[in-house]
Amino acid sequence: xxxxxxxxxxxxxxxxxxxxxxxxxxxxxxxxxxxxxxxxxxxxxxxxxxxxxxxxxxxxxxxxxxxxxxxxxxxxxxxxxxxxxxxxxxxxxxxxxxxxxxxxxxxxxxxxxxxxxxxxxxxxxxxxxxxxxxxxxxxxxxxxxxxxxxxxxxxxxxxxxxxxxxxxxxxxxxxxxxxxxxxxxxxxxxxxxxxxxxxxxxxxxxxxxxxxxxxxxxxxxxxxxxxxxxxxxxxxxxxxxxxxxxxxxxxxxxxxxxxxxxxxxxxxxxxxxxxxxxxxxxxxxxxxx
Amino acid sequence: xxxxxxxxxxxxxxxxxxxxxxxxxxxxxxxxxxxxxxxxxxxxxxxxxxxxxxxxxxxxxxxxxxxxxxxxxxxxxxxxxxxxxxxxxxxxxxxxxxxxxxxxxxxxxxxxxxxxxxxxxxxxxxxxxxxxxxxxxxxxxxxxxxxxxxxxxxxxxxxxxxxxxxxxxxxxxxxxxxxxxxxxxxxxxxxxxxxxxxxxxxxxxxxxxxxxxxxxxxxxxxxxxxxxxxxxxxx
Numbered sequence: 450x451x452x453x454x455x456x457x458x459x460x461x462x463x464x465x466x467x468x469x470x471x472x473x474x475x476x477x478x479x480x481x482x483x484x485x486x487x488x489x490x491x492x493x494x495x496x497x498x499x500x501x502x503x504x505x506x507x508x509x510x511x512x513x514x515x516x517x518x519x520x521x522x523x524x525x526x527x528x529x530x531x532x533x534x535x536x537x538x539x540x541x542x543x544x545x546x547x548x549x550x551x552x553x554x555x556x557x558x559x560x561x562x563x564x565x566x567x568x569x570x571x572x573x574x575x576x577x578x579x580x581x582x583x584x585x586x587x588x589x590x591x592x593x594x595x596x597x598x599x600x601x602x603x604x605x606x607x608x609x610x611x612x613x614x615x616x617x618x619x620x621x622x623x624x625x626x627x628x629x630x631x632x633x634x635x636x637x638x639x640x641x642x643x644x645x646x647x648x649x650x651x652x653x654x655x656x657x658x659x660x661x662x663x664x665x666x667x668x669x670x671x672x673x674x675x676x677x678x679x680x681x682x683x684x685x686x687x688x689x690x691x692x693x694x695x696x697x698x699x700x701x702x703x704x705x706x707x708x709x710x711x712x713x714x715x716x717x718x719x720x721x722x723x724x725x726x727x728x729x730x731x732x733x734x735x736x737x738x
Numbered sequence: 739x740x741x742x743x744x745x746x747x748x749x750x751x752x753x754x755x756x757x758x759x760x761x762x763x764x765x766x767x768x769x770x771x772x773x774x775x776x777x778x779x780x781x782x783x784x785x786x787x788x789x790x791x792x793x794x795x796x797x798x799x800x801x802x803x804x805x806x807x808x809x810x811x812x813x814x815x816x817x818x819x820x821x822x823x824x825x826x827x828x829x830x831x832x833x834x835x836x837x838x839x840x841x842x843x844x845x846x847x848x849x850x851x852x853x854x855x856x857x858x859x860x861x862x863x864x865x866x867x868x869x870x871x872x873x874x875x876x877x878x879x880x881x882x883x884x885x886x887x888x889x890x891x892x893x894x895x896x897x898x899x900x901x902x903x904x905x906x907x908x909x910x911x912x913x914x915x916x917x918x919x920x921x922x923x924x925x926x927x928x929x930x931x932x933x934x935x936x937x938x939x940x941x942x943x944x945x946x947x948x949x950x951x952x953x954x955x956x957x958x959x960x961x962x963x964x965x966x967x968x969x970x971x972x973x
Contacts, residue, residue, distance in 0.1 A: 613839060620840045627827045630789055631840045632815035632888050729835045 454710045455585045457706050464584075464702015465695065466591050469598035470653050472694035474671060475678040476605060477649030477688065483685040484622045484642040486543050487536060489548040493672025494557035495647045499524060499654025500663045501565050504572055513575035513659065513683045520655050523721060528647035531642045540639070554668075561665035569662035601652060602691065605645070609687070618642060622685070674698075677717060681724050683734025740803060740921065742923050743788070743892055748797030750780075750787045751941075757783045758794065759947035763938045770924045772934035775944030776969060781927040782824055784944070785894045788925075788950065789821050790814040820890030821971060824897050824927075826881040828930075830870035834861055837880055839868050841887030854883045857913060875906040882913065892923040899930050911937055931965060941970040 478492045499520055506516035567652065574626040578589035579585035621628040621638040629635045653671075661667065678697055682689030696718050704713035724732065741764035743783075750758035758780050765771045775781050778952045788799055790811040793918055799807045806814050815821065829837050838851065849941060855862040858879040863870075864872060869880060885893060899907050906942050907930075928934040934941060935955060943951040943964065951966050958964060 490833045613842075616832070616836050616839050619832060619836070623829045623831055624827060626791055626811070627823065627829070628840065629811040630791065630815055630821040630823070631884065632812050632843050633840065636810075 455582075457703060459585045459587070460706040461699055461703045462587070463591075463651070464699040464705070466595040467702065468695040468698025469595045469602070470601060471671070471674055471678060471698050473547050473598045473656075474650045474653040474691045475675040475682075475694050476602060477646035477653075478675050479679050479682070479685065479687055479690040480618075480642055480649075481646040482679065484618060485639055486541070486546075487550065487643075488543065488547045489646070490547060490648050490672070491554040491557060492646070492672075492675065493667075493668030494554045494561075495524060495650040496654040496657070496671050497561060497665060497668035498557055499651030500658040500661075500667060501561050501654075501665070503655040503658045504565070504570060504652075504663045507572050507575075507658075513572065516637055517540075517652070517655050521651050522591070524651035525648050528644045529640055531647075532643035536643070537636070537639070557691070559669070565663075565665055567665060569664040569667075571662055572659045575660045576604055590659060593682075594660065597656060598653075601649070604688045604689075605649070614641075674717070677721050681721050681731055683731030686731065686733035686735075689731055689733030741800075742769075742802060742924065745788060746798045746800065747782070748787055748794040750783055750792055750794045752783070752792075757947055758787060759920065759946070760788065760797070761944070761949055762797075763807050763942050763949060765923050765925050765953075767891070768918070768921045768923055769940065770918050770926065770938045771969075772926045772928055772938035772941045773944060774928060774931065774934055774941055774969060777929075779794065779944040780943055780947040782896055783947075785821070785896050785925070785927055788814075788894060789819065798941060811971060815888055815890075818889070818891040820885035820893045822881050822885045822893065823844075826877045828877055828880055828884075831868065833847075833866050833868055834872070834880055835865040837884050838887055841884045843888060848888065850887055853887060857886075857916065858883050862885070864969040874901045875903070875909070878906075878910070882929040886917075890922075892925060893897045893917065895924060895926045897927055897929060899928065899933050907933060 463584055474492070474496055475607045478489060481487055481489045481492070502520045502523060503513070503516040506519060507513050535548050535549055535553065539549060574588065574590045576590040577595055579586045580589055580592065609619060617628070617633050618638055618641070620631070620633060621635050625635050674697070678693045681697065682693035697720065700720065701717050702718050708716070743765040744762060745759045745763045747762050748758055761780065761784055763773070771783060773781050783792070784854065787794050790806065790809050790813070794807065801817055801819060804817070806817060809817070829840065834856055838854070839938065842850070860876055861879055861883060864876065869877065872880060873888055888938070898910055917924065926934060926938060935958070938955065940952070940954050941958065942949050945968055951964055953961070
C-alpha cells in the first residue's frame with residue numbers, strides 16, 4: 450500500500466481516471482437531454498450492456514480491442530430503432546419519454562440477467578503493464594483508459610464545435626423549431642444524437658469492464674453519479690458536464706483515501722446540495738434552465 | 739402568371755382556439771406583399787402555417803404549384819421558402835458565422851456569403867461573436883442573412899422593424915428594395931403601416947383570422963378609410 454503524499458495522489462489519480470470515464474458517459478446523457486429533452490433513465494444500462502457485450506466478445510475472440518470496436522457498432526444498431534420506434538412517438542412529452550426509458554432500463558437489465566446471469570464476472574486487464582509513479586505501482590491499463598476517454602471526449606468536442614454536422618446538432622439543441630425552419634431535418638438530428646449518446650455510454654462500459662466487475666446492475670451506480678454530474682454541471686451544458694465529472698470524481702477519489710466508499714459518495718451529494726443552493730441552475734447552466 | 743405562393747382557404751387552430759378562419763392569399767414571383775392587421779389578427783400564425791410549423795385543419799398551401807401543406811418545416815424550407823420569425827430567433831449560444839452556416843445547406847455557396855456581406859457589411863466584423871451579444875439591428879440583419887443563405891425564392895418576414903431605431907428601419911427598407919430588385923418575392927407581416935406601404939406593391943388586411951381587404955398600393959392611395967376601418971389607425 451502506498452504511503453504519504455503518494456497515497457493521496459494515488460487515490461486522486463484513480464478518481465480522475467474514473468472521472469474521465471464518467472465524463473464520457475455523462476456527455477452522452479447530457480447530449481441526449483440537451484438535444485432531445487429526454488431524461489434517459491436507461492443510460493446506465495446501456496453502459497452495462499457495453500460491458501456485458503465486451504465480456505462476451507473477449508470470451509469469444511480472446512481480444513479486448515476487437516470488442517472496443519464492435520460493441521459500439523452493435524449498440525448503435527440497437528439505439529437507432531429504439532429512438533425511432535419507442536421514443537419518437539412521444540417526442541415533446543418529457544414525462545412519457547422518461548417513463549419509456551425506465552421501461553427500456555428494466556428490459557436491458559432483465560435481458561442481461563437472463564443471458565449473462567446474476568453473478569459478477571471479471572475481464573482480465575488487456576494491458577498487463579504497470580508504471581512506477583512516486584513510489585506507487587500504477588496499472589497501465591487505467592492510464593490507457595484515461596487517454597482513450599480523453600481522446601474520445603476531444604473528438605466529440607471537435608465534432609460538435611468544428612464540423613457543420615455539429616453546428617446542426619447545436620442549433621437543434623437551442624431551438625428545434627427554428628432549426629427545422631432553416632431546412633435542418635431535426636428528426637435525423639434526434640436519432641443521430643441518441644445513437645451518439647448511447648455509443649458514448651457503451652464505450653464507457655467497454656473501457657470500464659476490465660477495471661470494475663461486469664454485473665447486470667452495474668449501471669445503477671453509474672447512472673446516479675452521471676445525473677449528479679449533469680445537474681451540478683448545469684442541465685444542457687456540455688462544458689459543465691465535463692468539468693463537473695472531473696471535479697466530482699477527483700473529490701470522491703481523494704475522499705476515498707480517508708473515508709469509506711459510502712461516505713465518499715455522501716460527500717458528492719453534499720457538494721451537489723451546496724452547488725444547487727448557491728447556483729440552482731448548476732455551475733454552467735443558464736438562468737432559464 | 740402563376741402565383742409563386744398560393745394559400746387557399748386555410749383554417750388553423752391552436753388547441754381549441756380557432757385562429758385562422760379561412761385565409762387565402764397569393765404572392766407572385768418577385769412580388770413584395772404585405773400582410774397587415776392588429777395584434778392577434780393571425781398574421782404570425784399565417785406565416786407559421788405556410789412554413790409547416792403548424793398544420794392547418796383545412797385548406798391548401800401551394801408553392802411553385804406543389805402542395806406543401808403536409809410537408810414538415812425542413813422540407814418547406816428546402817423547397818425555397820426562407821423564414822425570418824418574430825423576435826429573430828437566432829441560435830443565441832452560437833457565433834454569427836455558425837448561425838449563418840445553419841442556412842448553408844448546399845455545398846460550395848461560399849460566394850453567397852460574400853453577397854450577404856455586401857448586403858450586411860456589419861456582420862463581417864462580428865463573425866466570431868456570439869449571436870446573443872449583437873445589437874438589435876445586427877440581430878435582425880443576421881436573422882435575414884441566415885434565411886437568405888438557404889437560397890429561398892420567397893422570404894417570409896415577420897415584423898422585422900420591431901425594436902429598430904428609425905435609421906435602421908430605413909436601412910431595412912433599402913435591403914428589402916435591393917432584394918426586390920434581385921427578384922426575391924417577399925411576404926411581409928408588419929404593424930408599422932407606413933413602412934409596409936413604402937415597400938409593398940400589394941397589401942392584405944387581416945381581421946380576426948380572415949382576410950378583410952386586399953388591394954394594391956395604388957388602390958389604397960385614396961382610400962384612407964380602409965386603414966381606419968381595418969387597423970384602427972389614421973395613416
